[in-house]
Amino acid sequence: MTDSPTPTPPPDLDAYAAQAATLLGLPLDPAWAGSVAANLRVLRAAADLVEGFPLPDEAEAAPVFAP
Amino acid sequence: MTPPSTSEATDWSRAPASAIAGAVSAGTVGARAVVAACLDRIARIDRTVNAFTDVLAERALARADAVDAARASGRAPGPLAGVPFAVKNLFDVEGLATRAGSRINRERVPAARDATLITRLEAAGAILVGALNMGEYAYDFTGENIHDGATRNPHDLGHMSGGSSGGSGGAVAAGLVPLALASDTNGSIRVPSAFCGCFGLKPTYGRLSRAGSFPFVGSLDHLGPMARSARDLARAYDAMLGPDPADAVATARPPEPALPGLEAGIGGLRIAVADGYFARGGDPEAFAAVARVAEALACTRVVDLPEAARARAAAYLITAAEGGALHLDRLRRRAGDFDPAVRDRLIAGAMLPAPFVERAQRFRRWYRAAVLDLFGDVDVILAPATPCRAPKAGQATFVLDGVTLPVRPNIGVFTQPISFIGLPVVAVPVWLDGGLPLGVQVIAAPWREDVALRVAHHLEGRGAVRAPVADLG
Numbered sequence: 001m002t003d004s005p006t007p008t009p010p011p012d013l014d015a016y017a018a019q020a021a022t023l024l025g026l027p028l029d030p031a032w033a034g035s036v037a038a039n040l041r042v043l044r045a046a047a048d049l050v051e052g053f054p055l056p057d058e059a060e061a062a063p064v065f066a067p
Numbered sequence: 068m069t070p071p072s073t074s075e076a077t078d079w080s081r082a083p084a085s086a087i088a089g090a091v092s093a094g095t096v097g098a099r100a101v102v103a104a105c106l107d108r109i110a111r112i113d114r115t116v117n118a119f120t121d122v123l124a125e126r127a128l129a130r131a132d133a134v135d136a137a138r139a140s141g142r143a144p145g146p147l148a149g150v151p152f153a154v155k156n157l158f159d160v161e162g163l164a165t166r167a168g169s170r171i172n173r174e175r176v177p178a179a180r181d182a183t184l185i186t187r188l189e190a191a192g193a194i195l196v197g198a199l200n201m202g203e204y205a206y207d208f209t210g211e212n213i214h215d216g217a218t219r220n221p222h223d224l225g226h227m228s229g230g231s232s233g234g235s236g237g238a239v240a241a242g243l244v245p246l247a248l249a250s251d252t253n254g255s256i257r258v259p260s261a262f263c264g265c266f267g268l269k270p271t272y273g274r275l276s277r278a279g280s281f282p283f284v285g286s287l288d289h290l291g292p293m294a295r296s297a298r299d300l301a302r303a304y305d306a307m308l309g310p311d312p313a314d315a316v317a318t319a320r321p322p323e324p325a326l327p328g329l330e331a332g333i334g335g336l337r338i339a340v341a342d343g344y345f346a347r348g349g350d351p352e353a354f355a356a357v358a359r360v361a362e363a364l365a366c367t368r369v370v371d372l373p374e375a376a377r378a379r380a381a382a383y384l385i386t387a388a389e390g391g392a393l394h395l396d397r398l399r400r401r402a403g404d405f406d407p408a409v410r411d412r413l414i415a416g417a418m419l420p421a422p423f424v425e426r427a428q429r430f431r432r433w434y435r436a437a438v439l440d441l442f443g444d445v446d447v448i449l450a451p452a453t454p455c456r457a458p459k460a461g462q463a464t465f466v467l468d469g470v471t472l473p474v475r476p477n478i479g480v481f482t483q484p485i486s487f488i489g490l491p492v493v494a495v496p497v498w499l500d501g502g503l504p505l506g507v508q509v510i511a512a513p514w515r516e517d518v519a520l521r522v523a524h525h526l527e528g529r530g531a532v533r534a535p536v537a538d539l540g
Contacts, residue, residue, distance in 0.1 A: 016418070017414075020418040024395065026395070026398055026402075027402065035407070036418075039387075039411055040415045040418060042383075043383070043415055047384060047419075049376065049377050050377055050381045050384065050426055050427050051426055052377075055433055059432050061429050061431075
């Protein structure tokens, strides 16, 4: 077993957006698809940056619910 | 306080809030005369700036008469007596649909009551004169609005006002009002303050009630004032303090007013310039503005906020996800009625896998602890507010450190890592030369708005920062 995950190919964000739109019940005009995919690409890069920082399991999410 | 000059004292349409309140309380001028001068200036000037979406003349004059009547009957008219103010149009105003810069929201039922902060300012004697333009649903740093038109920068009409509180920055810098309310999720108070050359206070997360405002990102949304002096910010801020059960995150801490200690100076304060992430990725002028402020404070220390780039990325993710989720139903039914640039960002945000967002919130916990550690050694951190001066209206890209980037999402590179953990900031305006102004963030530890305001006031006294009314006639 290795600590490193198996490298995955870059995602097809156009296909992802089309499927996610179906899941969300969101009509996605084909004219917008390229822009949505471009935004997903920026978000994916941001997620990669955040995920690159090791966090302990004890680091709880910041929002706190006060009953 | 320095008394206003004769011309300021008589030109009530451009006078500072503190001068107006003093004169109305003393009976030197009536609130009605102040409000009438303000409404007249809006009618003459706003067609060039486009800061206002609603002018509430009848309501404002009635309120002014009430303030004058209170004073005439011997009642104290309040610390903001007769001060005209306006609010970003995501604040509820009784009788208006809260549009939040959108087309869709215009069909909402008109608000039944004013937002909490409007009620508190009016209880202190201030007078609401209108609602202000903003980027659609606050997802914007430019001050442009596809439905209402852009708010133009009063100091150069061919340039952006900054956003999303562009109307607030434009109205204050144009001298249409001495005080405006705005919101800041990732920089929407600090960016237009920087571009328009005025002062803005983004308080600690949870400090001022958000009740009666249209949300964007509940985890990051703040409300606060913009004005042309730190004193006016403090006066308004103090009047808005207090718990509010109607806002789930409003603090239960007792009010800690800033005005009583405003003149305390900077003695004993440990001040440092943010290094690393905050010292690159911008135009040289952005860092020259920080250096100007640091010099005025005799500050030679630097401090490194760890992992600020990741903090910005995490704020970006949380913003997209919460914004997308908030608007999902509108995106399903009315996608064609959004500004396309906002729509596509929101759609992408709604599609984000949950673990990305959860990870960002967990990182937020780590980053908060790391930055709070820094505040064991320093009281104030200085950083640029924006990476550049106001871009030209409609400009789509800019070059920062040799890299071409889209303008809209990248104006907030220096503000996002700060609001991400809710630190209080006063944005102060710096004029390096004959060009447009730049902003510097004066950042304090949580709940120490008083410290940031003290520093901003000291800088004004030294002549290092100032917020002149734009020369628009």
